[in-house]
Amino acid sequence: MSTVKIVTDSTADIPKRVREQLGIEMVSLKVMFGEESYLDAVSISNNQFYEKLIASSTLPTTSQPSPVEFLETYQRILQKHPGSPIISLHLSSAVSGTYQSALLGSTLLEEPSDSDITVIDTKSASYGAGMLVVRAAEMAAAGKSKEAILTEIERLKKDKKLFFLVDTLEYLQKGGRIGKAAALFGSILNVKPILTLDDDGEVTAVDKVRGTKKAMQRIMELFKQEFGADPVEMTVAWTHKSEIALELAALAQTHLQIRNIRQTEIGAVIGTHVGPGTAALFINRV
Structure with a gap:
């Protein structure tokens, strides 16, 4: 065979x-800054990409x-x-x-x-x-x-779930991945939308919580509802800075029965649409 x-x-x-x-x-x-084109994960490193993204006055495009x-x-x-x-x-x-x-x-x-x-x-x-x-x-x-x-x-x-927090909804809104109303709401009064991809693979907000700490706690509640005491694997991911993501992962270890933990950095193409400061947890039932 x-x-x-x-x-x-x-x-x-x-x-x-x-x-x-x-x-x-x-x-x-590919990710493009004006006339400059790069192959995601090949011809531009994550660090180089996020430095350019933060310094750029316009959003790069992807193809x-x-x-x-x-x-x-x-x-x-x-x-x-x-x-x-x-x-x-x-x-x-x-x-x-x-x-x-x-x-x-x-x-x-x-x-x-x-x-x-x-x-x-x-x-x-x-x-x-x-x-x-x-x-x-x-x-x-x-x-x-x-x-x-x-x-x-x-x-x-069917046995996996992901939730993520973004530092700002500006990138998702500019890239057309989420509606303007949601982007506006997310900029008011420190409201942090908890985002996921639905069954059709579209970005959607499952809840809106005031403040990052409360958003993290709400994510734990959502994961507990999904997995209970079942053994799970967890991957923590981030864009540019890992502090919030690692804090979220540490919190998950006190709420879930985690058998295996992975870490990864979100690359240039996805990073274009979620922006720096994004923290994500991907969890699947073993």
Whole structure:
């Protein structure tokens, strides 16, 4: 049996060492500051990006990979590993056309009958997608079948939850990822919206709390409602500065039965839309 190969895009925010260790192929999105274009997680580091973002008077723009870029990735894998099934997992189609590009790229192979490519819309972003990719890659490395991996991906999609806090809603509003009314409300009287991605993969506010400390406590209540005393894994993520995220993670350790903890930094493309000072927790049932 040929080993299943795993493909994702750069918005999954999987640390490079993990990608290399598990053999995960990555196709990068792009971030543009005016005429300057960078490959996310390749030609610009997170530190360089956030320094430029904070200094910039205008919001950078982002763009998805082309179908041809995905086609070339699939071709490279199949040339090196003929007959291997490919599972390609991507950023929510509600916020990006990346999934559609990957899907189209998979149809452009000259001999589609000789290929076995499954393209998945994770309905999530950052490590909400990354946790699915990593689990799939771990199972592939253990020799699990494509069918077993797809079954586990579907289970994990239902057994995970993410909440995040942003320093300001300005970036989400400017990028068209959240309505102007919500952005306005978030700027008044230190109200902190607690954000998530809904079942369709769209950014939505689940509650609005005055002050960061109270928002953190409310996030713990929401996680407890979801997971209770079940054992879980947790990934903490942040943009630019980690203090709030690590404080949130420490609080989670006093409320949840956490068996494994990961850390990651949110990269340039997602960072463009949430801004510096974002703190996120991604939790899944073991």
